[in-house]
Amino acid sequence: MKREVALVLLLLSFAAVPLTGNEYWTGLLTQALILGGFSMGLDILVGYTGMPSLGHATFFGLAGYGTALAITRWGIDPWAAAGIGVLFSSLVALAFAPLAVRLRGVPFLTVTLAFGQLTWGLVTRWGSFTGGENGIPGITRPSLSVGSWGLQRPDGFYLFTLAVVAVLAFLINRFALSPMGLSLRGVRDSDRRMLVLGYSVHARRTMAFVVAAVAAALCGTLSAFFNGYIGPGSLDWRFSAQALLGVVIGGAGSLWGPFVAGAGLHVLKTYICGETERWALILGVLYVIAVVVLPGGLASLPERARKLKEVLRSPTGHDASVHKRL
């Protein structure tokens, strides 16, 4: 019960952000929420199923491109276009997954990277259709208005994003806690054991891949609407790496950790890019710090705090084993 109340309060405080009237903050937070959802979805694949993908931006970008093309080339209504974009991207994932899930570890990482690069190459070269390096501007947001208030306004779109991402986060959590989610953790730990229990390991890994791709696709479409633009940057492998780092820094398998880290990385990136162009360098340093200092990611912080409290409260004031771990 306490948990539910805390979640509602958190949601309400997020919903109150536009009241500050600061459009810059509202905009930054919109994009941060989208990227948080993106990393959270990726956690199903990386943390739950143990499949580190370095090409997940592909499904983020393809959904954005699908939506953009449907609107700007064929004049389809933005709502329907969003559906087309998400569906297109999910189908590409469904087609690619059976091939990729046969591999694991580094070969899997490599093949997802290769697939991402292939898509990126295709989109940048096919300029007449996809806009090439310039991308596609002029993506109109869907219409949903209450009086003078609607999705065309920054605060309106922010609240819309918050609602979509909250529902997405809820669904991902529900999925993770279901028998299906538990079986994905089984696949991560021992596929031999899963096979003799009667689970098709390939089918489960495909499921994880597609679920993560659908989440990415939703976020990609939101992002395209928010920016009114989609470009090849959304397919870039560095964007995939950023999402993957979000999972690692947040704590793989915890879902909320990757969400916070994915959102936080975007805010950080926005600030740092204003100061210097060494974003990649800083991302790398962050990664090293996360792996060395905080192997469990942000998600391990509450547990560490609890242990620290125990140590401070214990009469001797120290416990060698706990100190070592802290």
Added chain:
Amino acid sequence: MSRVSLPTLEVRGVRVCFGGVIALRDVSLKVEGGMRYGIIGPNGAGKTTLFNVVTGFIFPDRGQVFINGTDVTRLAPHRRARLGLARTFQITTLFLDLTALENVMMGAMVTVGHHRSMWRSAHLDRDARALAEALLCELGIGHLAYVPVREMAYGQQRQLEIAVALSTNPRILLLDEPTAGLSAVETRAVCQLIRGLRKDLTVVIIEHDLDVIFDLADHVTVLHNGSCIADGPADTVREDPVVKEVYLGGWRRSGASN
């Protein structure tokens, strides 16, 4: 009736080669329903390879495998599991990051048919949970339900391995050296546990420990260098002069490697 008339597991003329090495040389065996079937043989005799052929991890170069009369020689492992085949591994194969209860629930979810659900909560799944908890208690590790496998003692892990194998409610259970690496006390506990298994469950046991096998099995096959050198009721095999010479004698001379 069916115990006699229905062979639940049959291996017919199976041959497996790894490169140029013949791991199994035309091995045949017939396990009747409800049997306690023992397979013994020195290291490298092909015992685990035989299990891998039966469960589908290795497809044989020649020969067939039948479960309940159905040819499963080319069937994938998870499909054979659905036919009621379960196994344990010589090297403990569990979900180390999950709790004992979650480990057993993985199979229990299949048994109650909830393993494809994406909406219900796994932990609140009453059917699967009741089944899993009952199994853990039955095997005497109920008090470990919420302990992550990583933190369990080796002997407890071996017991859990049997619980997990039983969680799919199998009809045939293959145990690959269930007492490997256990102390004398733990070995007795596991033997007790195996003896207490449902009588309609067909059990095939690979063992190194001859006392264990002759204690548990009512039918024994002896493998040596990939060939079946003796096969029959436990008492007959124990007294077989060929077995004594080739296997038991060699065993004593090599000083009980296990």
